[in-house]
Amino acid sequence: MNASTQLVETVCKKTISNSECLKAFDSDPRSCSASNYKELAIVALELPIANAKDSQNFINKLLKSDPRKPIKLCSYFYEGVVGSFNSAKTEIDEDPLTANYDVKIAGDDAGYCETALSSEGVKVSKISTRNHVVDLYSSIGDVITDQLA
Template identity: 35%
Template sequence: MNPSKLSLFFTLSLIFISQAYGASLFEGLCAATVEDSARCLQVLKADPEIASAKNDLQLCKLILKFGLKKATEAQNYLKDLAKTNPAPAIQECATIHYDGVVGSFKSALGELVDDSMTSNYDAKVAGDGPNTCNTALAKANINDPTITALNKEISLISTIAFLATNKLP
């Protein structure tokens, strides 16, 4: 075997071994997000626990907890913003829409073990809040890049959680 073929064989062997032993589950999950895979990796790497998940159930639980944490942070940001900018659309996002997001992530987490189909549904529905928030802001002619970025992140986490819980039996 010539050196270049040997090097290629060695590299491929290492890739297969790393996939079989210890390659993070979330990297495969992020690949499933296709056009958002790079953002997915960036978002999930913010929580080092996610990278250490040993199985699909643990990965789902960590992603849903992460989603709940991020949704709660986003809602708190919006509530604080509503104090200084009491526009009805911002109030609506902070309360109605993000109450739904937080509730959906909580429900998905609570149902994860006993009813994975409901958990999967709730993970997907969590993405409705950011979308309806964006719609409310657009109707009110409010263009806030920070809110847009928050909504985009929460929507992506919802998609990731949906894909993760979809892998459960």
């Protein structure tokens, strides 16, 4: 086992889902060459940025055909998810503590989206799945940025 594989495994063991975390890192070959937490943090924040933007686009498209209030709220909250992950990435060098905070806020925003859906009895499994993925990435980012602080 090389050092980067060990680094990924150490991080993933501390997240909300070891297996899903390993799968997320497997999807980006750069994680196999990360030699320290900072390099891995960049990968761990670029993955959710792309994912959150894709989810935001999905929700905004859905909103055109289904303009119910909870979906509007999810669109709003996903602006926050994207913004928080972006902010966390820019803070890696200057302020890892703020990066850690931002990464947690991204997960909170996805949670607010999920609450908005469930409180109105709206079931959109594709949004709920995306919220879960944000929660996973938030957990991964939290573990990694905590090592930088």
